[in-house]
Amino acid sequence: MKKIIYLLTLTLGMSLAACSDDTIPVQPEKPEPEKPVEPDPEPETxxxxxxxxxxxxxxxxxxxxxxxxxxxxxxxxxxxxxxxxxxxxxxxxxxxxxxxxxxxxxxxxxxxxxxxxxxxxxxxxxxxxxxxxxxxxxxxxxxxxxxxxxxxxxxxxxxxxxxxxxxxxxxxxxxxxxxxxxxxxxxxxxxxxxxxxxxxxxxxxxxxxxxxxxxxxxxxxxxxxxxxxxxxxxxxxxxxxxxxxxxxxxxxxxxxxxxxxxxxxxxxxxxxxxxxxxxxxxxxxxxxxxxCYPGWYGSDAEEDSGEGIGSSTGGGYEAFQRGWDAQVGPVA
Structure with a gap:
């Protein structure tokens, strides 16, 4: 059975606005009526x-x-x-x-x-x-x-x-x-x-x-x-x-x-x-x-199988950590 680790990345953009309590808003002479806000359409599920x-x-x-x-x-x-x-x-x-x-x-x-x-x-x-x-x-x-x-x-x-x-x-x-x-x-x-x-x-x-x-x-x-x-x-x-x-x-x-x-x-x-x-x-x-399979990233493999690049072979946990950090860490 495969042991699969899912790792997620997404760049999020946020726009923030701040108001000071010391700022007094200037009222227009003739306030414009508020426009009704159209609700977002319900997502199709x-x-x-x-x-x-x-x-x-x-x-x-x-x-x-x-x-x-x-x-x-x-x-x-x-x-x-x-x-x-x-x-x-x-x-x-x-x-x-x-x-x-x-x-x-x-x-x-x-x-x-x-x-x-x-x-x-x-x-x-x-x-x-x-x-x-x-x-x-x-x-x-x-x-x-x-x-x-x-x-x-x-x-x-x-x-x-x-x-x-x-x-x-x-x-x-x-x-x-x-x-x-x-x-x-x-x-x-x-x-x-x-x-x-x-x-x-x-x-x-x-x-x-x-x-x-x-x-x-x-x-x-x-x-x-x-x-x-x-x-x-x-x-x-x-x-x-x-x-x-x-x-x-x-x-x-x-x-x-x-x-x-x-x-x-x-x-x-x-x-x-x-x-x-x-x-x-x-x-x-x-x-x-x-x-991620047992033995990958150099953890316990007796021979180099071509996976787990970036680490030595048969190096135990420390080698695994180095390989993981080099190959997965950058996108995490």
Whole structure:
């Protein structure tokens, strides 16, 4: 199971005005009648939104009372391979029954979870008539199948989680390309076009659009991106300059449709974020989805696995702290 730490950043602008008790206002000779103040339109919130509305403020999630809210939960994915082969032949009802029973068991056992990371698993959106290119790749993506099973499976499952008091963080089908025939991601590549399509569909769905019970994690574990110098990497300034452009386009696509909270990934399997402090993602209700596994940031790994950059290998807690401070601290 993934241990995911969510860390939020947002730049807030505030305008303050001060009045002195010693100042006597000058009254106009002919006071103008006060103009009626038009109330702000009520935000469009679907009937499905049932949990306290959260917002990103600074590096925190806060509720409507201004209280800091920490979310803790688990991940579900919806391929039979990861679920004891409990169903077959794209049996939606069997998949729903099985995964709802897993949720019921967790709740009955006393776990106090308040969010789930929901994988919109490519098992459902892949075209099975096409040849697979890579594990959980986007190359076989079928928009028709994705729309069908978003409606029949993923939205009903999200509604079930919400009924249990859990916020839902949706992540797109599959994983970012990093192995052959790819070196990583690149501005304008087929994977960016895939993400733009997926999030355009999801963020316009009538039960998800502006439903603040549901959040969007834009991609799963980018590793490297082609930087401004033409090289693929995970930490250089030119890599983050292009990464900002890559994901800003997807943020902007979502924002044309809705205001749901958005979680932006970093590089190096979502462990490298420092460059975002300079090349900032713009907008409101935006945070970062930081993945942190045991052994990362040099804490206890016997061999360098390519994650947790900025620290030594096998250095224990102090090495972990140095790596965390170098790669996550700047955006916190």
């Amino acid at each position: 679907p009937a499905g939104a049932k949990l306290p509305v959260l917002r990103v403020e600074g590096r925190y999630l806060k509720n409507e009372k201004g209280e800091i809210i920490n979310l803790h939960g688990f991940t579900q994915t919806y391929s039979p391979f990861f679920n004891n082969n409990a169903w077959g032949n794209y049996d939606v009802q069997a998949c729903l029954r099985y995964n709802k029973s897993m949720v019921d068991g967790i709740v009955a056992a006393g776990w106090k979870f308040n969010f789930v990371r929901m994988h919109l698993d490519p098992y459902w959106s892949d075209d099975p008539s096409m040849q697979s290119v890579r594990y959980e790749g986007h190359e076989r993506f079928s928009e028709t199948r994705f729309r069908k099973y978003l409606e029949e499976l993923f939205v009903p499952m999200a509604e079930y989680f919400i009924s249990k008091g859990m916020y839902v963080v949706m992540r797109p089908p599959g994983v970012c390309p990093s192995d052959a025939p790819y070196q990583g991601i690149e501005i304008g590549d087929t994977y960016q076009q895939f993400l733009l399509k997926v999030w355009d569909i999801v963020s316009q769905h009538p039960k998800l659009k502006n439903n603040m019970d549901v959040m969007f994690e834009l991609a799963n574990e980018p590793v490297r991106i082609k930087g401004t110098d033409g090289t693929y990497g995970s930490s250089g300034d030119g890599h983050f300059k292009n990464l900002q452009l890559y994901f800003q386009a997807i943020v902007d696509k979502v924002r044309t449709n809705c205001r749901n909270i958005v979680w932006v990934p970093g590089l190096s399997y979502q462990s490298s974020y420092a460059g975002y402090a300079i090349h900032r993602i713009e907008g409101e209700n935006i945070g970062f989805a930081v993945h």
